[in-house]
Structures are given as C-alpha cells and as structure tokens.
Amino acid sequence: MDNLYCLRCNRELEPGHKSVAVYMFANTVGIRPRQKSTSQRMCFCPQCSVSLAMGPPPEGALNLAAWQMIRDLVSADPALNQAAWDTLRGVVGLLPATGTDGPRRTNAGGYFEF
Numbered sequence: 513m514d515n516l517y518c519l520r521c522n523r524e525l526e527p528g529h530k531s532v533a534v535y536m537f538a539n540t541v542g543i544r545p546r547q548k549s550t551s552q553r554m555c556f557c558p559q560c561s562v563s564l565a566m567g568p569p570p571e572g573a574l575n576l577a578a579w580q581m582i583r584d585l586v587s588a589d590p591a592l593n594q595a596a597w598d599t600l601r602g603v604v605g606l607l608p609a610t611g612t613d614g615p616r617r618t619n620a621g622g623y624f625e626f
C-alpha cells in the first residue's frame with residue numbers, strides 16, 4: 513500500500529487515518545470497444561474537507577463536482593466535523609504551555625490577594 517497525502521494540504525494520511533476519498537474514472541459511451549480508464553483516488557484530510565465544504569465554490573466543473581460531493585458528506589452528519597475538530601485539538605495540545613499551569617505559579621506571591 514502506498515501512503516496517501518491530502519490533496520490540499522499534503523498531510524500524510526496513514527492507513528486507518530480518517531479522511532475523505534474521492535474516486536474518479538472515465539469510460540467511453542457509445543463507442544466500441546467500450547473503454548474504461550484506471551481509477552484515480554484523491555484524498556482529503558478531515559480539516560481540509562470541512563474547510564472546503566464551508567468555503568466558497570471553486571472554479572472549474574470538476575472542482576465544483578468534488579466540492580459538492582464533499583459538502584454532501586460534511587452536511588449529512590457531524591462525524592466528519594468531529595474528526596476535524598479532534599485533529600485540531602490534537603495540534604493545539606502539542607503547543608507549549610504559556611505559563612498558565614505548572615509549579616511556577618508558586619513564585620507569583622503577589623498575584624493573589626484574599
């Protein structure tokens with residue numbers, strides 16, 4: 513299995529990670545022999561999916577079609593929004609604390625008066 517990357521932000525999507533996959537293939541119609549192209553899979557991480565869906569419609573017929581499909585998913589159930597929210601909180605949790613917790617507070621004698 514090759515590793516997948518979010519088409520929009522290039523974040524690596526490991527197997528089992530939450531994402532939205534868009535499949536696309538082409539086939540000939542009314543032409544013999546009937547031909548079918550290989551199938552392409554494009555992936556979006558939950559944050560990009562929600563961001564795209566909340567954003568304005570993109571340019572181009574194919575982009576617009578994909579945007580409408582992603583909007584369908586995002587608007588149908590809050591699970592995808594939840595996944596994006598979870599990822600966002602995970603990133604925030606990795607940021608260093610800014611002195612709002614920890615033992616340093618014990619030195620701030622003048623900060624509290626009762």
Ligand SMILES: [Zn+2]
Nearest residue numbers: 518521557560
């Ligand atoms: Zn992304």
